[in-house]
Amino acid sequence: MVAAVIAWETKRKEWDAQRAKLGQVFGGAASPMRSGNRSYVGGVKISDSRELDVYWCRPDQYDYRALRSSAKPAKGKPKEARAAQVVEHERLSALWKEHCPASIDMDEAWEAIGLNPGALWMCGDVFFELDGVVYLNLGLRLEA
Numbered sequence: 001m002v003a004a005v006i007a008w009e010t011k012r013k014e015w016d017a018q019r020a021k022l023g024q025v026f027g028g029a030a031s032p033m034r035s036g037n038r039s040y041v042g043g044v045k046i047s048d049s050r051e052l053d054v055y056w057c058r059p060d061q062y063d064y065r066a067l068r069s070s071a072k073p074a075k076g077k078p079k080e081a082r083a084a085q086v087v088e089h090e091r092l093s094a095l096w097k098e099h100c101p102a103s104i105d106m107d108e109a110w111e112a113i114g115l116n117p118g119a120l121w122m123c124g125d126v127f128f129e130l131d132g133v134v135y136l137n138l139g140l141r142l143e144a
Helices: 002-026 050-054 079-099 107-113 117-123
Strands: 030-035 038-044 125-130 133-138
Touching: 002 030, 002 038, 002 079, 002 107, 002 125, 002 133, 050 079, 107 117, 107 125, 117 125
Parallel strands: none
Antiparallel strands: 030 038, 125 133
């Protein structure tokens, strides 16, 4: 159990370091998003300038911008300008793919510990290791 928790904490720290590197590449903090027990990067905190809307979605409620799946050139732009924007978006997409860490799932750690992540998902859960001892705070009662 201790090894599983230490492995998760190591994996999470590596993911956080990769997320920070992604933020450095794009010049702003990368978002630590969660969906259930899955952690992923949803965007970066960069300027909310309308000029970036070609490449990035508008900032969310936390001021993070997600990279668009394709460039969205403004109407009325000359053909050459639109082509240049598509090339720039391809460059940004390549950087994103190179530096964005894959999502990680805490369910793997719960399964390694021997607990059903589905039951925990409905009740809440926290764990950590301190001096070789694993501490669990579960929102459910364990049955023997």
